Amino acid sequence: MVGITQYAQQELGDVVYVDAPAVGKALQAGKSFGTVESVKSVSDLYAPVTGSVTAVNGKLADAPELVNRDPYGDGWMIRIKLADAKELDELLDAKAYQALVESH
Amino acid sequence: MSEPLIFDRSVPGRRAVTFPASDVPATPLPPGTRKAPPALPEVSELDAVRHFTRLSESIYSIDKGFYPLGSCTMKYNPKLNDVAASLPGFAGLHPFSPEGGSQGALELLWQLEHILCEVAGMARFTLEPAAGAHGELTGMLITRAYHRHRGDDAKRRKVLIPDSAHGTNPATAAGLGYEVVEVASDARGGVDVAALRAACDDSVAALMLTNPNTLGLFDEHIDEIAAIVHGAGGLLYYDGANANAIVGRVRPGDMGFDIVHFNLHKTFSTPHGMGGPGAGPVGVVESLVPYLPVPLIARGDGRYSWRWDLPHSIGRVRAGYGNFGVLVRAFTYILANGRxxxxxxxxxxxxxxxxxxxxxxxxxxxxxxxxxxxxxxxxxxxxxxxxxxxxxxxxxxxxxxxxxxxxxxxxxxxxxxxxxxxxxxxxxxxxxxxxxxxxxxxxxxxxxxxxxxxxxxxxxxxxxxxxxxxxxxxxxxxxxxxx
The missing domain is CATH 3.90.1150.10 (Aspartate Aminotransferase, domain 1)
Known part of the structure; x- marks a missing residue:
């Protein structure tokens, strides 16, 4: 399941639109798979892993504010079927991410 | 907002103007025309006047106070510009007037074009584009026509744009089907030359650059940047949004740019219409003149004419020839200030x-x-x-x-x-x-x-x-x- 972080939603401000790919689309780790638009700016969404999209959160079309309200729950964006589970080792865990944000 | 919509003031049957009864036979409208009247607000003349006067009083403008909106160049627009544009010979001129009846207007356009050429260091300008983004589109169409003419268009699919650029730059390039490649800024706020060099190869159509950029910083490596892009066979596009910083002092042509647009409503003190009439003339170096939009103005035997015989032209980009009233204002401003x-x-x-x-x-x-x-x-x-x-x-x-x-x-x-x-x-x-x-x-x-x-x-x-x-x-x- 892929979305943006609490820190990201705070920095973006009120999210007004999420442009997500269609189910079945092949994604490549580190490449943009869509955009998130807030009242401040439009930002690319980057795929954390390689794989294909198996589901898209249809609720965001009518309620993009879910990304702000519940980024780790109802504000999810897409579900990806992993091509290589080993890629997960490359990602930060919550603690390391927090440290990265705080060092910023 | 306290002022209601004019539709909310509508009362059925109320009219600003009452026509006398018709004394000629009624003729039915041709088929295909509207059958029911449009849902326009029904108000008196005084209702309409008060509504729009109150709205106009709510507006903030440069004539009311300080307006330092970054990258918009909200300078004062001298009233002299409006005096000139209101002269009956200019204000009443029909866009399709024959050449013989519009020699004065053509002379003004010719002179304005050649002043802009001198200011920008370009060979020719088109005054047709109606806004900055329209100028960008025109400039990138010229870029595409140039590469097509050389048989190079199929492989030149990338347009390089710094990460500090206005959103219109990537939007213009993407709108024409180019792949937008973002170039990072360096620690001094300019283009990261190493990143530019890495991104430059024979797939690059152009670099779109605003100099000084949106950080208000003049790019210290502009000579090197131009050499890198030209070395890869790409063109350099100058976004004139920030030309107010360099006008009269530095010329984009001397920096190595091939295509330039100016926003007359920024640098040359014509009104920012907030979507209303603007002007985004585009200038090019000699080698790109064949691709400019038609018509161009020609001068010969003491008279001016429209020139349409440009076989490689990208074609017309606007009906008429630009927003003429805006062009008159910019010309007035330039003459009033002088070199x-x-x-x-x-x-x-x-x-x-x-x-x-x-x-x-x-x-x-x-x-x-x-x-x-x-x-x-x-x-x-x-x-x-x-x-x-x-x-x-x-x-x-x-x-x-x-x-x-x-x-x-x-x-x-x-x-x-x-x-x-x-x-x-x-x-x-x-x-x-x-x-x-x-x-x-x-x-x-x-x-x-x-x-x-x-x-x-x-x-x-x-x-x-x-x-x-x-x-x-x-x-x-x-x-x-x-x-």
């Missing part, structure tokens, strides 16, 4: 910006510690961390003090960005009043941050709900009350 005057304009624009940067630098973070050009960017990052007051709140709070907000959250490369462009037409007293107002807002943020989240409270419309406006926009009156 030395243009140099003074950029000089004072840069001086005013640096003065305000020095004063605001005491209040906010300065992301790039350099002398700026005609505008600068400061950041509210530290203030936000300390008080929770953001750039948005500061922009709203300055409205309550009778002045216009800076551009906020742009460019994207600076957090909590506030972009300020005072222009050359403001006095020291105005600049000081603005800096004093900003200092008062910062003091208020430290004392009572909550009060700033509610700003503005004294304007005709208070804090807008921007999120709902973007999520559920109502862009057309449908007859149903909005709720």
């Amino acid at each position: 030395d005057g243009l140099e003074d304009i950029s000089g004072h624009a840069v001086l005013n910006a640096n003065y305000l940067l020095a004063r605001l630098g005491e209040l906010f973070d300065v992301p790039f510690d350099r002398r700026c050009m005609h505008e600068f960017v400061v950041s509210a990052k530290s203030l936000k961390a300390k008080t929770g007051v953001r750039a948005l709140d500061i922009g709203k709070a300055i409205l309550d003090r009778g002045m216009h907000a800076p551009t906020v959250y742009f460019p994207l490369v600076v957090e909590e960005a506030m972009m300020v462009e005072p222009t050359e037409t403001e006095t020291l007293e105005v600049l000081d009043a603005y800096a004093d107002a900003m200092a008062a807002i910062v003091a208020q943020a430290e004392r009572d941050p909550e009060s700033l989240h509610a700003a503005p409270i004294s304007t005709p419309v208070g804090r807008m709900d921007e999120a709902t406006a973007a999520r559920k926009p109502i862009v057309r009156w449908t007859g149903e009350a909005a709720n």
Whole structure:
């Protein structure tokens, strides 16, 4: 399941639109798979892993504010079927991410 | 908002004008025309006059007060420009007047074109494009035509754009089917030359560059940048959004640019219509003249004419020949200032910006510690961390003090960005009043941050709900009350 972080939603401000790919689309780790638009700016969404999209959160079309309200729950964006589970080792865990944000 | 829509004032049957009964036989409308009357508001003449007068009084403009909206060059537009544009020979001229009946207008356009050529260091200009973004589109169509003519278009699919650029640059390139490749900024705020070199190969169609850029910084590596892009066979496109910083002093052509657009409504003091008539003339170097839009103006045997025989032209980009009234205003402004005057304009624009940067630098973070050009960017990052007051709140709070907000959250490369462009037409007293107002807002943020989240409270419309406006926009009156 892929979305943006609490820190990201705070920095973006009120999210007004999420442009997500269609189910079945092949994604490549580190490449943009869509955009998130807030009242401040439009930002690319980057795929954390390689794989294909198996589901898209249809609720965001009518309620993009879910990304702000519940980024780790109802504000999810897409579900990806992993091509290589080993890629997960490359990602930060919550603690390391927090440290990265705080060092910023 | 206290002023209702004019539709809400409508009373069935009320009329501003009552026509006498027809004394000729009625003729039915041809088939295919409207069967029912349009749903126009039914109001009296006085209702309409009061409605629009009240709206006009709610508007903030440069004629009311300071308007340092970054990257917009909101300078004062001298009334002399309007006097010239209102002359009956100009104002009453029909766009399709025959050449013989519009020699004066053609002469004005010819002269304006050649002044712009001199200012930009270009061979020819088209005055047709109606706005800056329209100029960009025209310039990139010329780029595509050039590569096509050389049989190079199939492989030149990339347009390079720095990460500090205006959004219109990538939008223009993407709209023409190009792949947009972002080039990072370096620590000094200019184009990262190593990143540019890495991105440059024979797939590059052009680099679109604004110099000085949206950070108000002149790119110190422009010669090297031009050499790299030209070395790869690409063209250099100059976005003239910030030309007020260099007009009369530095020419884009001398920096190595191949295509230039100017925003006459910025640099040359014609009104910013907020979507109304603008002008974004495009100039090119000699080798690109064959691709310019038709018609071009020609001069021979003491008379002026339209020239249509340009087989490689991208074609016409606008009906008529540009927004003529706007072109008359820009021509008037240039003649009123003269050559030395243009140099003074950029000089004072840069001086005013640096003065305000020095004063605001005491209040906010300065992301790039350099002398700026005609505008600068400061950041509210530290203030936000300390008080929770953001750039948005500061922009709203300055409205309550009778002045216009800076551009906020742009460019994207600076957090909590506030972009300020005072222009050359403001006095020291105005600049000081603005800096004093900003200092008062910062003091208020430290004392009572909550009060700033509610700003503005004294304007005709208070804090807008921007999120709902973007999520559920109502862009057309449908007859149903909005709720």
